Amino acid sequence: MPEIILLAIESSCDDTSAAVCVDGKVISNLTANQKVHEQYGGVVPEMASREHTKNIVPVVVEAMKQANVTAKDLKAVAFTRGPGLMGSLLVGGMFAKSYAQALNIPLIDVHHMHAHVLAHFIDEPKPNFPFLCLTVSGGHTQIVLVKDYLEMEVIGTTIDDAAGEAFDKTAKMLQLPYPGGPLIDKYAQTGNPKRFSFSEPQIDGLDFSFSGLKTNVLYFLQKESKLNPSFIQENLNDICASVQQTIISILMKKLLKASQETGINDIAIAGGVSANSGLRNTLSEFGKKNNWNVYIPQFQYCTDNAGMIAISAYYKYLRNEFCTLDIPIKARLEF
Numbered sequence: 173m174p175e176i177i178l179l180a181i182e183s184s185c186d187d188t189s190a191a192v193c194v195d196g197k198v199i200s201n202l203t204a205n206q207k208v209h210e211q212y213g214g215v216v217p218e219m220a221s222r223e224h225t226k227n228i229v230p231v232v233v234e235a236m237k238q239a240n241v242t243a244k245d246l247k248a249v250a251f252t253r254g255p256g257l258m259g260s261l262l263v264g265g266m267f268a269k270s271y272a273q274a275l276n277i278p279l280i281d282v283h284h285m286h287a288h289v290l291a292h293f294i295d296e297p298k299p300n301f302p303f304l305c306l307t308v309s310g311g312h313t314q315i316v317l318v319k320d321y322l323e324m325e326v327i328g329t330t331i332d333d334a335a336g337e338a339f340d341k342t343a344k345m346l347q348l349p350y351p352g353g354p355l356i357d358k359y360a361q362t363g364n365p366k367r368f369s370f371s372e373p374q375i376d377g378l379d380f381s382f383s384g385l386k387t388n389v390l391y392f393l394q395k396e397s398k399l400n401p402s403f404i405q406e407n408l409n410d411i412c413a414s415v416q417q418t419i420i421s422i423l424m425k426k427l428l429k430a431s432q433e434t435g436i437n438d439i440a441i442a443g444g445v446s447a448n449s450g451l452r453n454t455l456s457e458f459g460k461k462n463n464w465n466v467y468i469p470q471f472q473y474c475t476d477n478a479g480m481i482a483i484s485a486y487y488k489y490l491r492n493e494f495c496t497l498d499i500p501i502k503a504r505l506e507f
C-alpha cells in the first residue's frame with residue numbers, strides 16, 4: 173500500500189510551523205516562534221508576516237529533513253486557511269499553493285479551530301465520538317460538540333474576549349511581556365488563588381464573557397497601586413494565582429453545564445490555554461469527580477503547531493476533500 177505522506181503549514185498568527193505526517197502519524201513538527209512581538213505587548217501583524225516570509229522555507233526544509241522525506245514523496249500539501257491574521261495566513265497559504273502547484277499534487281485547506289480539536293488524534297489516547305472539546309486560545313473560547321473527525325458544532329462561545337486574551341491582558345497590566353499566559357501560569361504556581369477575589373460573569377447558556385474580569389482586574393490594580401506603589405511586585409504570585417483561578421472557574425462551570433446538558437462524559441481541552449497547568453489539573457479533578465474520560469493534549473500540540481494541521485489534512489485526504497488553487501484565504505472563517 174502506498175503511504176499517505178502529507179506536508180502541512182500553519183502560519184495563522186505569530187508561529188511559523190511545518191509538519192510531516194505519514195499515514196496519520198505526525199513524524200515531524202517544527203515551529204519557529206517570533207520574539208519580535210514581546211516588547212510590544214501583543215502581536216504586530218505587519219511584523220508577523222515579515223517574520224513568516226523569513227522563516228517559512230527553512231522551517232519546511234527542516235521538517236521534511238527530520239521526517240526523512242523529499243518533495244517527490246508528498247501526496248498533498250495542507251495549510252491553515254483561517255481564521256487568523258490576514259498577512260500571516262497569506263504567507264503560509266501562498267507557500268502551500270505554490271508548492272502544490274509546482275509538484276502537481278492536491279491542496280488541502282484546514283480550519284485552524286477544527287485543527288486544535290483534531291490535535292487529539294495525533295497521540296493516544298484518542299477520544300471517542302461524540303466528545304466535548306473546550307477550545308481555548310488567544311482568539312477563541314469555544315465548547316465544541318465533536319461528532320466525527322470532520323463534523324463539529326460550536327455550542328458555546330465567548331461574547332467578547334477570549335480566555336487567552338484575559339491571560340495576556342492581565343499580564344500586560346502586571347507589566348509582563350507578551351504572551352503573558354505562560355508567565356501567569358508560572359507565577360501562579362507559588363501563589364495563593366484565594367487571596368484576592370474577582371467577579372465572575374452571569375451569562376446565560378453555554379457562552380462565556382471575559383471583558384468584565386479584565387475591567388475588574390484593572391480597577392483593582394489601580395486602587396491597590398495607589399495605596400502601595402509596589403503592590404504588584406510584592407503580590408505578583410497571589411495576583412496571578414487569583415486571576416488564573418477565576419478564569420479556570422468561569423471555563424469549568426460552563427464545561428460542566430455542557431456535559432450535563434448533552435450527557436457527554438468524554439471531555440477534551442485544546443488550544444494555547446490548554447497548556448495552563450491550573451486548567452489541566454482542574455480538568456483532571458473534575459474528571460475524577462464527575463466520571464469523565466478526560467483528554468489533555470501534549471504541550472507541543474496545545475499552542476499553534478502544524479502537527480494539528482497535518483492530522484486534520486489526513487482525515488480530509490481520506491475523504492478526498494481537496495481544494496482548488498484559487499480558494500480564498502480568510503481572516504474570518506465560519507466554523
Ligand code: KG4
Pocket residue numbers: 185308309310311312335336337339340351352353354357443444445446447448449474475476
Ligand atoms: O492556540 P494559540 O497558540 O494561538 C491562537 O490560536 O490564539 O494560543 C495562544 C494563547 C495566548 O493567549 C497565550 O497566552 C495562551 O495561549 N497560553 C497560555 C499558556 N500557554 C499559552 N495561557 C495560560 N497558561 C499557559 N500555560
Ligand code: ZN
Pocket residue numbers: 284288309310443444475476
Ligand atoms: Zn490557535
